[in-house]
Amino acid sequence: MELVLTLPIVMVLLMGILEFTMLFFAQGSVREASRLGARRATMQGVGEEDIHQDIKHALGRTLYPYAEVSLTDAEHSGDPVIVAVRVPMRAASPNLLWPIGFDLNGRYLTSQSHMVKE
Numbered sequence: 147m148e149l150v151l152t153l154p155i156v157m158v159l160l161m162g163i164l165e166f167t168m169l170f171f172a173q174g175s176v177r178e179a180s181r182l183g184a185r186r187a188t189m190q191g192v193g194e195e196d197i198h199q200d201i202k203h204a205l206g207r208t209l210y211p212y213a214e215v216s217l218t219d220a221e222h223s224g225d226p227v228i229v230a231v232r233v234p235m236r237a238a239s240p241n242l243l244w245p246i247g248f249d250l251n252g253r254y255l256t257s258q259s260h261m262v263k264e
Contacts, residue, residue: 161242166205169255172209172238176231177257179204179213183229184259187219194219201231220263230258 182200186192197217202210233242233260236252244250 154241157241158246165239165242168239168244169235172233172235173255173257175205175209176213176233176255180229180257180259183215183217183231184227184261187227187229188261190223190264192214197229203228205226205231205233209233209237223263225263227261227263230256232256 168252173225175246179201182204186197186200194217198215201213201215204215212233214232216228216230218226220227233255235255238255239250241250
């Protein structure tokens with residue numbers, strides 16, 4: 147009888163821990179992707195394809211197809227460069243907690259990096 151009462155609570159906790167871990171790892175990847183993209187964008191003579199290649203490398207095959215990249219490039223040295231990366235949470239986690247009301251649909255992992263053009 148005790149197992150019947152505690153098993154649902156334990157299962158929800160385990161699913162929550164798993165989902166949080168997956169989202170936490172994916173947020174680190176998104177943050178690193180925006181940093182690498184901004185770092186590459188600060189260099190002279192670098193094209194948008196090179197920036198996307200660095201972002202693709204950081205996000206990997208699972209997250210990059212869903213990524214939305216926004217680039218504000220600078221023309222002159224000393225101007226700000228902004229790279230924003232946005233990935234849906236559904237691409238990073240299987241949405242395990244929707245039965246208890248925590249749905250990942252419509253939520254995003256985002257990161258924005260600001261650097262100065264060299």
